[in-house]
Amino acid sequence: MKDVQLRNSTIFLKIIFVISAAVIFFIAGITFKHITVLKKSSKWVEQSHNVNMELERLIPYLKDAETGQRGYILTNDKSFLTPYTESKTLIRDSYKKVSALTENSRTQQANLKNLLFYINKRQNYLSKTLYLTQQENYDKKILNNYLIIGKSAMDSVRTKIENMMSTQQNLLQNRQEDYKSTMNYTPLLIYLTLLVTLVLITISFIKMNRDLVKLRKTINTLSVANEASNLAEVVGGFGSWQYNLETNEYNFSDNEYRLLGVKPQSFKPSLEEFLKFVHPDDIQYVIDNAKNIPTNSILPPFTYRIIRKDGEIRYFRTLGRVVTIASGERTHIGTTSDVTEEVYANKFIEDRNRELESNNKELTAFNYIASHDLQEPLRKIETFLSRLVTKDYSNLSKSGQQYVTSIQSSAQRMRILIEDLLQFSRTNKTEKVFEDADLNSLLENAKQELTQIIEEKQAIIESSELPTLKVIPFQIQQLFINLIGNSLKYSKENRTPIIKITCSKIVANDDEFLPNNNMKYHKIIVEDNGIGFDQEYVKKIFILFSRLHNKNEYEGTGIGLAICKKIVENHQGFIFAKGVLNQGAAFFIYLPID
Amino acid sequence: MKVYLKYNYPQLTKKILEDKLSELGYKFKIVGFGEFNFLEKIPTEKLMELTEQFQEYGIEIIENQKSALVQKIKDTIVEMVNSDTPINVKSSVHIAEKLNLSYVYLSSVFSEVTYTSIENYIIIQKIELAKQLIINTNMNLTEISIQLNYSSVAHLSSQFKNNTGMTPSAFQRIILKRKEFTSNNS
Amino acid sequence: MTEEYINICLADDDQDDRLFFTDAFDELKIKTKVSTFNDGVELMNYLNNADSILPNVLFLDLNMPKKNGVECLLEIKKNEKFNDIAVAIYSTSSSEEHIEETFINGANIYIKKPSDFDTLKKILSEVVTINWQYHTSGLNKDNFLMRM
Numbered sequence: 001m002k003d004v005q006l007r008n009s010t011i012f013l014k015i016i017f018v019i020s021a022a023v024i025f026f027i028a029g030i031t032f033k034h035i036t037v038l039k040k041s042s043k044w045v046e047q048s049h050n051v052n053m054e055l056e057r058l059i060p061y062l063k064d065a066e067t068g069q070r071g072y073i074l075t076n077d078k079s080f081l082t083p084y085t086e087s088k089t090l091i092r093d094s095y096k097k098v099s100a101l102t103e104n105s106r107t108q109q110a111n112l113k114n115l116l117f118y119i120n121k122r123q124n125y126l127s128k129t130l131y132l133t134q135q136e137n138y139d140k141k142i143l144n145n146y147l148i149i150g151k152s153a154m155d156s157v158r159t160k161i162e163n164m165m166s167t168q169q170n171l172l173q174n175r176q177e178d179y180k181s182t183m184n185y186t187p188l189l190i191y192l193t194l195l196v197t198l199v200l201i202t203i204s205f206i207k208m209n210r211d212l213v214k215l216r217k218t219i220n221t222l223s224v225a226n227e228a229s230n231l232a233e234v235v236g237g238f239g240s241w242q243y244n245l246e247t248n249e250y251n252f253s254d255n256e257y258r259l260l261g262v263k264p265q266s267f268k269p270s271l272e273e274f275l276k277f278v279h280p281d282d283i284q285y286v287i288d289n290a291k292n293i294p295t296n297s298i299l300p301p302f303t304y305r306i307i308r309k310d311g312e313i314r315y316f317r318t319l320g321r322v323v324t325i326a327s328g329e330r331t332h333i334g335t336t337s338d339v340t341e342e343v344y345a346n347k348f349i350e351d352r353n354r355e356l357e358s359n360n361k362e363l364t365a366f367n368y369i370a371s372h373d374l375q376e377p378l379r380k381i382e383t384f385l386s387r388l389v390t391k392d393y394s395n396l397s398k399s400g401q402q403y404v405t406s407i408q409s410s411a412q413r414m415r416i417l418i419e420d421l422l423q424f425s426r427t428n429k430t431e432k433v434f435e436d437a438d439l440n441s442l443l444e445n446a447k448q449e450l451t452q453i454i455e456e457k458q459a460i461i462e463s464s465e466l467p468t469l470k471v472i473p474f475q476i477q478q479l480f481i482n483l484i485g486n487s488l489k490y491s492k493e494n495r496t497p498i499i500k501i502t503c504s505k506i507v508a509n510d511d512e513f514l515p516n517n518n519m520k521y522h523k524i525i526v527e528d529n530g531i532g533f534d535q536e537y538v539k540k541i542f543i544l545f546s547r548l549h550n551k552n553e554y555e556g557t558g559i560g561l562a563i564c565k566k567i568v569e570n571h572q573g574f575i576f577a578k579g580v581l582n583q584g585a586a587f588f589i590y591l592p593i594d
Numbered sequence: 595m596k597v598y599l600k601y602n603y604p605q606l607t608k609k610i611l612e613d614k615l616s617e618l619g620y621k622f623k624i625v626g627f628g629e630f631n632f633l634e635k636i637p638t639e640k641l642m643e644l645t646e647q648f649q650e651y652g653i654e655i656i657e658n659q660k661s662a663l664v665q666k667i668k669d670t671i672v673e674m675v676n677s678d679t680p681i682n683v684k685s686s687v688h689i690a691e692k693l694n695l696s697y698v699y700l701s702s703v704f705s706e707v708t709y710t711s712i713e714n715y716i717i718i719q720k721i722e723l724a725k726q727l728i729i730n731t732n733m734n735l736t737e738i739s740i741q742l743n744y745s746s747v748a749h750l751s752s753q754f755k756n757n758t759g760m761t762p763s764a765f766q767r768i769i770l771k772r773k774e775f776t777s778n779n780s
Numbered sequence: 781m782t783e784e785y786i787n788i789c790l791a792d793d794d795q796d797d798r799l800f801f802t803d804a805f806d807e808l809k810i811k812t813k814v815s816t817f818n819d820g821v822e823l824m825n826y827l828n829n830a831d832s833i834l835p836n837v838l839f840l841d842l843n844m845p846k847k848n849g850v851e852c853l854l855e856i857k858k859n860e861k862f863n864d865i866a867v868a869i870y871s872t873s874s875s876e877e878h879i880e881e882t883f884i885n886g887a888n889i890y891i892k893k894p895s896d897f898d899t900l901k902k903i904l905s906e907v908v909t910i911n912w913q914y915h916t917s918g919l920n921k922d923n924f925l926m927r928m
Binding site: 652715719758759760775 | 809880883920925927928
């Protein structure tokens with residue numbers, strides 16, 4: 001699971017959490033409001049109920065007063081007046097209660113005042129009636145009047161109370177109306193919010209579940225990778241280490257310990273502990289290099305010796321570099337490889353190379369000196385012989401003359417051999433400069449060198465366009481001279497020598513002579529119509545001093561083609577030949593296109 | 595800054611001759627490459643003076659008659675080799691005609707004085723011209739061989755190699771490298 | 781003044797070669813005066829001497845002690861006094877590159893020492909003759925290159 005993905009998940013979860021919290025707060029808020037509303041609502045109901053109750057009590061009180069009064073009037077029993085007297089207080093109390101309860105409503109207060117008027121009027125007339133009846137002689141008409149007025153007042157009271165009750169009901173209804181809308185949509189909102197929250201929680205759950213699955217997978221992959229890495233270390237013979245740049249602590253892999261010949265994690269990883277294994281001569285070197293670890297971002301490879309626990313000396317190579325992980329932390333990680341085999345192999349190769357080089361130099365020097373210095377005395381022999389022959393030939397006996405002639409001929413043969421050998425030894429590659437040369441010019445030069453023979457034999461030399469290559473010019477020229485010279489030398493009598501030189505580009509795979517690979521070559525063919533050779537001897541002709549004819553038939557030492565082969569090899573090329581007796585020969589030269 | 599020169603020797607020598615002779619003040623007439631006539635008698639001291647002056651230029655007054663003849667032969671050969679118009683007769687015939695003497699006689703005098711044969715001298719001059727053409731012009735070997743009346747390029751190359759021991763292209767290469775070498779070292 | 785003889789010098793440390801050389805010239809019909817020197821130092825001392833008669837042709841062996849042929853060649857070519865001398869390198873076999881190098885360094889002639897006395901005579905005769913032609917015909921000595 002990528003770091004970016006992880007970070008995104010975290011942000012996502014944070015967002016969900018914040019949203020959820022907000023939602024919950026929102027719900028809480030709404031619920032609180034709802035409850036407050038409910039509380040208020042029930043308070044109002046209670047209040048209205050109390051108002052109505054008290055208002056309704058007023059009527060019985062008044063009625064009790066009325067009844068008491070009536071009873072007294074009828075019986076003149078004072079005990080009937082008790083309710084009448086009591087009612088005053090009760091009425092007053094109730095009235096006070098109602099008044100207090102309807103504080104908030106001006107309408108009701110006004111109504112109350114109105115009510116009070118009528119109550120007072122009623123009570124007034126009650127007491128008036130009472131007083132009247134307490135008189136010995138009272139006017140029944142006035143009593144009637146009083147009773148009628150009293151009744152009408154009572155009716156008014158009743159009406160007023162009913163009025164007030166209905167007003168109170170209205171008030172209550174109004175109040176209820178206010179809260180109705182709130183009461184109505186609040187549950188809806190809550191349900192909606194709950195639904196949303198549910199959805200969010202479900203999403204979070206799904207996401208977290210997926211993330212967990214991914215994490216598990218990642219952990220698995222990491223575990224496997226870790227195991228693979230450990231295995232790779234064991235197989236590859238290297239160990240890895242980490243240096244935490246924050247904590248300045250080392251961490252060695254298991255194989256790092258095994259390389260040293262000890263059990264994994266058998267000591268606390270640190271430079272000091274590691275140095276205990278380093279070869280005493282290399283300790284300073286390792287310390288100098290290890291200095292780079294805390295400071296430089298790249299630790300270039302350095303090689304040193306360690307002595308394993310069992311005493312064996314091994315060569316280690318350590319290198320490392322700093323990596324920065326996502327959180328910004330920097331760790332220096334590195335590897336330590338056991339390169340002992342490589343070092344030994346290299347040493348071996350180097351030694352062999354040195355040996356070969358020195359051998360080669362010796363041989364070359366020997367070759368050259370032998371050829372060159374042998375010439376001097378031989379030349380003297382020949383020259384003195386020629387003087388002898390010129391001056392004193394006639395003074396020699398017959399056998400003497402014969403001997404001298406034989407000596408001369410052998411000396412000459414020897415000279416030619418040494419000259420050829422010298423030429424061969426000069427065809428080496430060292431200290432020769434490769435330069436771009438037009439092979440057509442080199443061919444021209446070769447033809448010029450052979451002008452005489454070409455004229456003599458009336459030979460025809462045809463050539464196609466040759467490329468310009470990076471070569472040793474003198475050597476390629478010599479190559480042409482030798483091959484064309486051969487073609488001329490081994491031409492058929494009475495047949496005009498025709499020598500054709502052609503060039504083409506080929507790929508090794510497609511060619512009959514070359515090994516199978518994709519390397520590209522210039523293929524130059526020099527073919528003639530001379531005496532040719534038996535294909536059976538094709539390998540022999542390139543061998544130094546090997547000839548297919550004896551020196552009486554055709555002159556030569558058998559070195560020409562050996563030189564050609566050497567020249568071609570100097571240029572990383574190949575040379576092959578094909579011949580048909582009495583028909584001609586063809587030589588195939590391959591020079592790499594680089 | 596390097597400047598390369600080509601000398602027209604006949605013209606050069608003629609000019610020097612004219613200048614020197616004019617200075618001397620005696621009437622003269624230049625007859626050929628190596629010959630002129632004094633139109634009036636000239637005292638011996640003046641002649642000595644002239645001889646001395648000539649020496650500065652490397653000009654010799656040939657006293658020997660045979661040497662004079664050889665010089666004439668040489669002049670003829672040089673002219674013949676350097677001429678742009680091809681000469682259609684054999685060189686021996688041409689020279690004999692030009693100098694109005696038998697070729698046999700001419701050959702023997704020439705060899706006696708110069709230690710070489712006329713034929714060889716002709717070749718030397720031809721090769722010398724070829725060298726100049728190779729160095730100073732862009733002509734290729736074919737063109738040069740035509741100019742010098744060779745039957746083929748091969749013939750030229752062959753003679754060149756015989757005479758100098760190296761091929762014309764080797765010669766050219768060496769001269770070029772030599773120029774580089776001397777310029778680097780001077 | 782026509783010269784009566786041609787001046788030849790040879791510098792070679794080998795006694796036999798000096799002998800061959802002088803014998804060869806003795807047998808040539810060209811009138812020559814031959815001087816030989818044992819090494820490069822002797823040669824240069826002679827040449828640098830104001831009284832010395834400078835040679836027309838100078839033959840230099842390459843391998844000499846004290847001062848070898850190439851060193852002499854370079855010294856001679858640097859000195860204008862010696863411009864008229866045709867220098868011939870007279871040596872045992874060398875590689876193509878070396879031969880070209882001697883020409884580039886200023887040699888006029890390269891001669892590979894022959895193994896036969898008659899050939900030597902022939903070569904020396906040719907060299908001297910051709911040099912004589914250059915000398916007497918005003919040819920450009922800079923173009924005088926020969927290889928034998």
